[in-house]
Structure formats: structure tokens, C-alpha cells
Amino acid sequence: MKGIIFTEFLEMVEERFGIEILDELTTHKGKGCPMSFTSVGNYPHQDLVGMVTVLSKRTGIDLNDLLTTFGRHLYSMFQKKFPHFLEHHTDPLDILEGIETVIHTEVRKLYPEARLPHFECERPDKDTLIMSYSSNRPFAGVADGLIHGCIESFGETVAVDRQDHEVESGSASTFTLKRTAS
Structure with a gap:
């Protein structure tokens, strides 16, 4: 998994929970997490799962809620660091519809x-x-947060219904987004 995801997670932790909790996460040895991450490195996704699990236990916040919060944080980071992917859009549904065909194509x-x-x-x-999401990683909550972050950035009223599907490993969900009158 790309290091930028790890560095952004740690930035979110410091902003929202403080340096003390950040230190706990980056020194947690039980999950085999390295002491530091670089944005250009590659790391096992299990390291992030381990940190989110520790954060959940430490704060009492549900794991999925933490992942969703992180997804919102990621969207705001994408707006700042990669505005060229988003600047010509006036509709959040258009951006979200183009994740696979436009954004992921550029990332690849x-x-x-x-x-x-x-x-x-x-x-x-x-x-x-209607967005069908699948990943070999258990991060449907991050996708949920990215979707909500995108919608919120436009100030639109869009109802989001998330249906999780059982899979052997990773995660799969269907998100149905319906714009409603403001």
C-alpha cells in the first residue's frame, strides 16, 4: 500500500487526537508497524489495520467510524494536493462516477x-x-468517507445508502447515492 496513505493517516491522528496518541501508534510493536513511514514507500495494509485497531481501542471510537473519518480526511488532502483531478467538475456525482475511469487511470x-x-x-x-466497491483490503469505510467528503465539498444534499457484502477477504460494498432537493 502506498506510503502517502500512511502519512496522511498519521497526520489525521495528530490533528484530531494529538501527539501523545500519535506516538502510541507509531511505537506500537504488537502489530509489527515500523516506527515511521514515507509517502513514497510501500507498506503492508495490515500495518494500517493495526494502527486503526489500536486507535479504536485507545479512543473507544468504532473502527468503521475511524475509517470513514479518515476517508473524509483523504478527500480534503486530494483537493489540496491534486486539484487538477477535481477543478473542472461542478457535480460530486460526476467526480465519483469517474474514480475508476479517470482518477485511478491517472494514479496507475x-x-x-x-x-x-x-x-x-x-x-x-x-x-x-450506484457505486459497487471491491478491494482486497478491509477499507470500505475509507471509500464511504471519500464519498461523503466529496459530496460535502460541494455543499450538496445527497443521501448515501451503503450496503456491505460478505466476502472471503477484503471488502465489498454498494453505495447508492441519490441527490435530493436542497
């Missing part, structure tokens, strides 16, 4: 070895988007 050009989650999208009408 930069990082050919990246193992990204997969999104299949269906657009029954202009106000509805």
Missing part, C-alpha cells in the same frame, strides 16, 4: 504497481449514482 500512470480498489458505476439518472 504515476504508480503502476499500485493495487487500487475497484469501482463499477451505474448512473440510472442524473441525480442517482
Whole structure:
């Protein structure tokens, strides 16, 4: 997993929970986590799972809620660091519909070895988007947060229904997004 995900997670932890908890996570030896991460490195996703698990136990916040919060944080980071992917869009559903075909295509050009989650999208009408998410990692909550972060950045009212599916490993979910009148 790309190091930028780890460095952003640690940044979020420091911002929201403080340096003391950040230190606990980066010195936690039980999960085999390295002491530090670089944004250009590659690390096992289990290291992130271990840190989120420790953070959940330490704060009493549900694991999925932490992953969703992290997804929102990631979206705000993408807005700041990669505005060229987002700047020409005026509709959050258009951005989300293009994750696989536009954004992931560009990410693969930069990082050919990246193992990204997969999104299949269906657009029954202009106000509805159905996103099928699958990943070999247990991070549907991060996708949920990214989706909500995108919608919130536009100030739109979009109902999001998430249905998780049982899979042998990783995660799979269907997100049905329906724009509602403001």
C-alpha cells in the first residue's frame, strides 16, 4: 500500500487526537508497524489495520467510524494536493462516477504497481449514482468517507445508502447515492 496513505493517516491522528496518541501508534510493536513511514514507500495494509485497531481501542471510537473519518480526511488532502483531478467538475456525482475511469487511470500512470480498489458505476439518472466497491483490503469505510467528503465539498444534499457484502477477504460494498432537493 502506498506510503502517502500512511502519512496522511498519521497526520489525521495528530490533528484530531494529538501527539501523545500519535506516538502510541507509531511505537506500537504488537502489530509489527515500523516506527515511521514515507509517502513514497510501500507498506503492508495490515500495518494500517493495526494502527486503526489500536486507535479504536485507545479512543473507544468504532473502527468503521475511524475509517470513514479518515476517508473524509483523504478527500480534503486530494483537493489540496491534486486539484487538477477535481477543478473542472461542478457535480460530486460526476467526480465519483469517474474514480475508476479517470482518477485511478491517472494514479496507475504515476504508480503502476499500485493495487487500487475497484469501482463499477451505474448512473440510472442524473441525480442517482450506484457505486459497487471491491478491494482486497478491509477499507470500505475509507471509500464511504471519500464519498461523503466529496459530496460535502460541494455543499450538496445527497443521501448515501451503503450496503456491505460478505466476502472471503477484503471488502465489498454498494453505495447508492441519490441527490435530493436542497
